[in-house]
Amino acid sequence: MSAMTMGGALNAGLRAALTADPKVLVMGEDIGALGGVYRITDGLQREFGPRRVMDTPLAESGILGTAVGLAYRGYRPVCEIQFDGFIYPAFDQIVSQVARMHSRTNGAVKMPITIRVPVGGGIGSAEHHSDSPEAYFAHTPGLRVVSVSNPQDAYDLLQDAIACDDPVLFFEPKRRYHMKAEVDTARSRPAAMGTARVLREGTDATLVTFGGLVQVALAAADAAADEGVSLEVIDLRSLSPIDWVALATSVRRTGRVVIAHEAPESVGLGAELAAGITERCFYFLEHAPVRVTGFDIPFPPSKLERHHLPDLDRMLDGVDAALGRPSSLAEED
Amino acid sequence: MSAMTMGGALNAGLRAALTADPKVLVMGEDIGALGGVYRITDGLQREFGPRRVMDTPLAESGILGTAVGLAYRGYRPVCEIQFDGFIYPAFDQIVSQVARMHSRTNGAVKMPITIRVPVGGGIGSAEHHSDSPEAYFAHTPGLRVVSVSNPQDAYDLLQDAIACDDPVLFFEPKRRYHMKAEVDTARSRPAAMGTARVLREGTDATLVTFGGLVQVALAAADAAADEGVSLEVIDLRSLSPIDWVALATSVRRTGRVVIAHEAPESVGLGAELAAGITERCFYFLEHAPVRVTGFDIPFPPSKLERHHLPDLDRMLDGVDAALGRPSSLAEED
Amino acid sequence: MSNTVAAPRASGTPDSDPALRGAVRILTPSGERTDEPEYGCQVADVDDEALLALHDDMVVVRRIDTEATNLQRQGELALWPPLLGQEAAQIGSARALRSDDFAFTSYRENGVAYCRGVTPAQLMPVWRGVTASGWDPYSVGMATPQVIIAAQTLHATGYALGLQYDGSDAAAIAYFGDGATSEGDASEALVFAATYKAPVVFFCQNNHWAISEPVTLQSGSSLAGRAAGFGVPSVAVDGNDVLAVMAVTRAALARARAGGGPSFIEAVTYRMGPHTTADDPTRYREPAELEAWRRMDPIDRVEKHLVSRGVLTDERRAETQAHADQVAKAMRDACIGMPDPDPMSLFEHVYAEPHSDIDRQRTRFAAYLDSFEDAR
Amino acid sequence: MSNTVAAPRASGTPDSDPALRGAVRILTPSGERTDEPEYGCQVADVDDEALLALHDDMVVVRRIDTEATNLQRQGELALWPPLLGQEAAQIGSARALRSDDFAFTSYRENGVAYCRGVTPAQLMPVWRGVTASGWDPYSVGMATPQVIIAAQTLHATGYALGLQYDGSDAAAIAYFGDGATSEGDASEALVFAATYKAPVVFFCQNNHWAISEPVTLQSGSSLAGRAAGFGVPSVAVDGNDVLAVMAVTRAALARARAGGGPSFIEAVTYRMGPHTTADDPTRYREPAELEAWRRMDPIDRVEKHLVSRGVLTDERRAETQAHADQVAKAMRDACIGMPDPDPMSLFEHVYAEPHSDIDRQRTRFAAYLDSFEDAR
Ligand SMILES: Cc1ncc(C[n+]2csc(CCOP(=O)(O)OP(=O)(O)O)c2C)c(N)n1
Ligand SMILES: Cc1ncc(C[n+]2csc(CCOP(=O)(O)OP(=O)(O)O)c2C)c(N)n1
Numbered sequence A, B: 001m002s003a004m005t006m007g008g009a010l011n012a013g014l015r016a017a018l019t020a021d022p023k024v025l026v027m028g029e030d031i032g033a034l035g036g037v038y039r040i041t042d043g044l045q046r047e048f049g050p051r052r053v054m055d056t057p058l059a060e061s062g063i064l065g066t067a068v069g070l071a072y073r074g075y076r077p078v079c080e081i082q083f084d085g086f087i088y089p090a091f092d093q094i095v096s097q098v099a100r101m102h103s104r105t106n107g108a109v110k111m112p113i114t115i116r117v118p119v120g121g122g123i124g125s126a127e128h129h130s131d132s133p134e135a136y137f138a139h140t141p142g143l144r145v146v147s148v149s150n151p152q153d154a155y156d157l158l159q160d161a162i163a164c165d166d167p168v169l170f171f172e173p174k175r176r177y178h179m180k181a182e183v184d185t186a187r188s189r190p191a192a193m194g195t196a197r198v199l200r201e202g203t204d205a206t207l208v209t210f211g212g213l214v215q216v217a218l219a220a221a222d223a224a225a226d227e228g229v230s231l232e233v234i235d236l237r238s239l240s241p242i243d244w245v246a247l248a249t250s251v252r253r254t255g256r257v258v259i260a261h262e263a264p265e266s267v268g269l270g271a272e273l274a275a276g277i278t279e280r281c282f283y284f285l286e287h288a289p290v291r292v293t294g295f296d297i298p299f300p301p302s303k304l305e306r307h308h309l310p311d312l313d314r315m316l317d318g319v320d321a322a323l324g325r326p327s328s329l330a331e332e333d
Numbered sequence C, D: 001m002s003n004t005v006a007a008p009r010a011s012g013t014p015d016s017d018p019a020l021r022g023a024v025r026i027l028t029p030s031g032e033r034t035d036e037p038e039y040g041c042q043v044a045d046v047d048d049e050a051l052l053a054l055h056d057d058m059v060v061v062r063r064i065d066t067e068a069t070n071l072q073r074q075g076e077l078a079l080w081p082p083l084l085g086q087e088a089a090q091i092g093s094a095r096a097l098r099s100d101d102f103a104f105t106s107y108r109e110n111g112v113a114y115c116r117g118v119t120p121a122q123l124m125p126v127w128r129g130v131t132a133s134g135w136d137p138y139s140v141g142m143a144t145p146q147v148i149i150a151a152q153t154l155h156a157t158g159y160a161l162g163l164q165y166d167g168s169d170a171a172a173i174a175y176f177g178d179g180a181t182s183e184g185d186a187s188e189a190l191v192f193a194a195t196y197k198a199p200v201v202f203f204c205q206n207n208h209w210a211i212s213e214p215v216t217l218q219s220g221s222s223l224a225g226r227a228a229g230f231g232v233p234s235v236a237v238d239g240n241d242v243l244a245v246m247a248v249t250r251a252a253l254a255r256a257r258a259g260g261g262p263s264f265i266e267a268v269t270y271r272m273g274p275h276t277t278a279d280d281p282t283r284y285r286e287p288a289e290l291e292a293w294r295r296m297d298p299i300d301r302v303e304k305h306l307v308s309r310g311v312l313t314d315e316r317r318a319e320t321q322a323h324a325d326q327v328a329k330a331m332r333d334a335c336i337g338m339p340d341p342d343p344m345s346l347f348e349h350v351y352a353e354p355h356s357d358i359d360r361q362r363t364r365f366a367a368y369l370d371s372f373e374d375a376r
């Protein structure tokens, strides 16, 4: 055990993966000498050399398309996309190539590509630096999608993702890069990929979220507790596949669920969670699943982001709705 | 009134738009001399010249990026993307530029761009020629999304989309290009954009779909009627925004809803419809909304597509589930 | 707003074609073998026998093309992209490859596939619509056909980088068309390949058309010149001259093996058939243009040469024809007999490792299919 | 697997810089005005007074840059991308534009914005995070800053096409960096511009770095050469020579106005500051490199020249300094006084026409905010 920030845990996870498997390569913009704009790859090029830790030309489609060729050749590329908003130029290579190559070739060609993306808001960034694009990828067959919320999961899941023979979108909430916690680097724990985690048990309602909002949800649960409301908090962790068993088990007990994410509401991951939970828990539900999300707007200028991003108050407003209390989210008519 | 195929109605709609407004331009790959691979632009270049009906180089990002510049200059580009699977190279320009320019410039710069896309399966096409990418765009703030199912709507909604000052993704189900019907070209009817349409009234359950599956849904309703089940069939038409009033009105009456689309289920449009309907109709629902969709797989080889695409039987299987009868979609445990 | 044509339509006949001017040529259209100063040496070893073998290849792939087109007309194939007219470009380049080299192609390189050892039977299933790929890429050193224009240029570059890292002297080759050069991916591939000195050959078949669009719409100047601007050595070659194509491809491969990095080859040829069996070229191109290019037929000139050498005897012709017919028959038999895939295969290979959402859908669909069984 | 460096790190000093060799130069680093045979005539009209005005521009934008950097350090701005070292490239090109020309730039062209008439106050809000754009593009003939690398090259091309269709003789100009040339969009823009002969000028500021990546990682050869390969006439210019930059830009604009189509300009300059105020260049570049480029300072050489001409008197210097200070003060005042935006503005301008989902969310959010009011 040693205390690490989430950024440090990711760096350690990458180092461990590079050490464990010579086929692992790290590639992206500014990840070499600079160590990435968030320093997640700090020191790795010096340690493993410029071939295993490659600065690439400034072209995201080129990064992913080249990674496809490297995977074709048996390598396991870990691509860093500098910011969420810069993944779209690579969308075609990800959706039409990375996601489909294994099925296209009837299993002959594997695509063990990990795509690391710093995501989300909360850090006062410029335009295109605060997107939460998870829904695009969770809707795309052939991809796995992971979102980490703390140093331990960051360390474990990054290595699981790199070791996985399928392509994995690995989302890192920027606002948690500096979050510090004890990390067990023993790798003794069973692989966590594909599973959600109950962070706090409760009886009145289930609060489901992931990534940067997990800490907010835990704070909301504390605040709710002060008002005598017992919230169960679940960190989804895996956005594709979704751990329906964990969700259904909780919601069947609490009968109420609030889903929170930063991305816009319409056709967001919350829609799938609400629909899937309703399908599995219809007769247990006391109220329709409630969504507390970013609005259906382009991510706003940083001075406005605190109004756009779900915070403790908006989560509690959602809990009120789920409990049938007065709320701005009271049922439509 | 005159009988037209949907392809013919689209061609007539484009001709009408080009005639009505000199700022309207049509651009895309092979749309000139060839008239497009589906002949939707047949004869337009001869009639309006190669500047207003432009063959473009083979680059989708280039097409959309250039359209943004033309819109900046006051033009109203109508871009044809040759097939659904080829829109991804333009994803960045659509999501980061087309969708955000109006909000980025605080309303100073409008993006009246219409993006026509032949979509969906059912015609035995090669790989990447049968996708249904609507969810990606319906999740993207700043875009409007329309899906047409018949010649009259194709004619009306295409002109509405071109006349709209916002960017519109305009999805045309390939399998209906040859569908024939009487089309009123008078343009007397009120604009239909943003509204759903009840195609058949029913009392036992509501069947919601759009595009190529609308005809399948109507056939399913006929078959259900034979078995004494009365289905209300709604053609969504607008995927962003969604006509919640029309949906809620119907489902509050029937208490049961089946949602069908060709795209994969996870985080698809059906998830939003199920979640949104549950939020609005929770106390009226007799059963959880049921989704009948393509599977979470890359679109399969054409010999398999009939098993992947929702057909009459799978829709009825979904209706059985909604009615609480034995069905392969019976609730999870 | 004036209506002057935004870009010239006609794609140009061989005589007026700027791309052909200065292109490397060894075998003239009249069948004369010239000694080309720079590249001639690369094919000095290609004697009459070797040339007869190349001729056999070209005749066979043209026969495959004809047979497949017929199969499509008869409803046995959903679609077919003919290579008619591009036999020399594909055979000349593919026969320059080593078995450990790796080819990333578009949908039209059935001639390349044939040379890589893909059996005619394996060519069928994709175009019949029974599977997304007819062969295991690793067993033949060739990826399955790429439909997304230019995407494979980056895959070849990445694969080549892997070869470099592995210390192998093998090379990757990317096949793509004139239209593909407009896609951003094609340019990004040149950037990455130049930066990393990747052992990759960019083989562009300029067949003058991208469906209905003439190459003049894709580029204001020569495609070979395009690559030079990225620091990638490039050359234009008469794509209907199998010897010249082989020569420049061997030279490019030699550079790659020696650590000299990427090369770009513009093979100037012509798509004599439709874009695919679904296309109707009469809507957009002049018959005269096609006629002019017929005189450049890649097989004709080889035959003229071999006849003048007295080695392409009637017996030999008959043998080649018999070979072609036998290949065509094997292909037809394999195609017609092909069973439809099992519905449950829908869920196979979506992921390499278990995925709970897929598992649930598989189970439900199996139950759904059973419900019909029960009904019986 | 060997660990040889995949690409050279250092970006090169001016003396050793291949890009600079053969680049058009009129004003030497020592301040001597030479008569450049090909482009000199373009700036024959630029006399001492005009040059003094350009000098004033450069001093002012450098002052704006310093002030903004201070404002960021003081927490008044969230971020700032300095243009230190690129004053001549931005002023020389922007002052060549006509008011009806239109500029599409990246985030770093604050000098261009100043010349287009964007007030210093309007430069602040975007970097303070109160709005996505500080000005109305149509009021100044300049788009708001583009963050997505190279995306604006296509916008400029499309806008230029619109100008052509309108029969206007105005032109569009796209500003982008050396790193941007690697993005597919930059190449697609060259393809579209060449095909349609669009009246657009591609103005690439090769400041040698893309954050921490040297230009050598983006291109194996000269960036100017890149464009030529697309059939777009191009020229490399000493980007720290305001006269030479103005001359080549005027020539390119003249070509565009005359229907000659697109041009590409590689302005060879240097990013003397960090990528942005959030960057730390000491992690990736040699102090020596920066030192060498300091000797090429774009303002120094103009001052040397004007002093040698005896026109840059102490009075004149004082005036310029006063002007710069006054601009900086106006900027600071505007920045510090700036109120935060109204929360309800979140929903404005997402669509130009009513959208029911937005309307619902607006209503709910208003109710949500009110619930706090009520609470009080
Ligand atoms: C990204 C993308 N856009 C459009 C298409 C549709 N399409 C298929 S082939 C083709 C023309 C390709 O021309 P070229 O690159 O010259 O190759 P050729 O067909 O001539 O061999 C087009 C536009 C596609 N397959 N992929
Ligand atoms: C599509 C995209 N990818 C990555 C980034 C992150 N990024 C911002 S600036 C920059 C470097 C740009 O370098 P260059 O084009 O030379 O312009 P300069 O900053 O030197 O002016 C990068 C990689 C981005 N903004 N957009």
Ligand SMILES: [Mg+2]
Residues within 6 Å of the ligand: C177, C178, C179, C205, C206, C207, C208, C209, C210, C211
């Ligand atoms: Mg072609």
Ligand SMILES: [Mg+2]
Residues within 6 Å of the ligand: D177, D178, D179, D205, D206, D207, D208, D209, D210, D211
């Ligand atoms: Mg730069």
